[in-house]
Amino acid sequence: EADIYQTPRYLVIGTGKKITLECSQTMGHDKMYWYQQDPGMELHLIHYSYGVNSTEKGDLSSESTVSRIRTEHFPLTLESARPSHTSQYLCASSESGTVGEKLFFGSGTQLSVL
Amino acid sequence: AQSVTQLGSHVSVSEGALVLLRCNYSSSVPPYLFWYVQYPNQGLQLLLKYTTGATLVKGINGFEAEFKKSETSFHLTKPSAHMSDAAEYFCAVSRSSNYKLTFGKGTLLTVNP
Numbered sequence: 001e002a003d004i005y006q007t008p009r010y011l012v013i014g015t016g017k018k019i020t021l022e023c024s025q026t027m028g029h030d031k032m033y034w035y036q037q038d039p040g041m042e043l044h045l046i047h048y049s050y051g052v053n054s055t056e057k058g059d060l061s062s063e064s065t066v067s068r069i070r071t072e073h074f075p076l077t078l079e080s081a082r083p084s085h086t087s088q089y090l091c092a093s094s095e096s097g098t099v100g101e102k103l104f105f106g107s108g109t110q111l112s113v114l
Numbered sequence: 115a116q117s118v119t120q121l122g123s124h125v126s127v128s129e130g131a132l133v134l135l136r137c138n139y140s141s142s143v144p145p146y147l148f149w150y151v152q153y154p155n156q157g158l159q160l161l162l163k164y165t166t167g168a169t170l171v172k173g174i175n176g177f178e179a180e181f182k183k184s185e186t187s188f189h190l191t192k193p194s195a196h197m198s199d200a201a202e203y204f205c206a207v208s209r210s211s212n213y214k215l216t217f218g219k220g221t222l223l224t225v226n227p
Contacts, residue, residue, distance in 0.1 A: 004157070033214075040123060043158075043204065043217040058214070090157060103150075103215065105157030 006106035021076045023091035032074040035090040081113045118218035126224040133192040137205035147188040148206040
């Protein structure tokens with residue numbers, strides 16, 4: 001059912017590299033989110049966007065940045081990856097205007113920084 | 115402020131047994147409550163949600179949850195577990211229909227044959 005895609009699924013890189021995690025949705029949703037998920041921990045919201053050219057930082061401070069130039073695309077960038085960035089990153093989207101909005105999640109990107 | 119506590123990071127049941135996953139929340143306003151499920155190597159998907167109205171909410175795959183304001187709880191149940199129910203389950207709370215979700219730490223459900 002979900003039409004939200006994340007690439008790559010797994011990424012192993014060295015310290016200091018610049019990386020971009022891709023997230024795209026084909027549902028025309030206004031709202032998009034990035035969550036960080038570590039084993040046994042809550043999903044933490046790190047970025048969100050309520051529309052084109054709108055981005056906000058979430059509840060958990062992150063060194064990553066995001067952009068929203070097109071409705072369907074919400075990439076996350078780390079300028080210089082560090083081992084502390086190792087985590088699973090989940091992208092989600094939702095449609096505005098519904099009561100108790102349903103989030104649609106991608107399959108996630110598991111990032112490992114060596 | 116809002117928060118979610120899921121009691122038990124791992125629950126193991128036998129196939130056919132009752133499934134009970136516990137969730138307690140705190141919210142300064144009447145909450146919207148959700149259960150999401152994450153199957154291995156997949157993204158989270160919505161099981162069910164409570165917004166207003168009937169406190170017993172039915173979701174997909176035979177799951178249901180009951181909102182109990184006096185206990186600040188939203189426990190997830192299923193009368194008879196199937197092997198396919200093995201997954202991680204996340205409870206989440208929002209303070210309004212347009213507010214960000216706060217998730218719990220998740221409960222890993224194992225179903226034994």
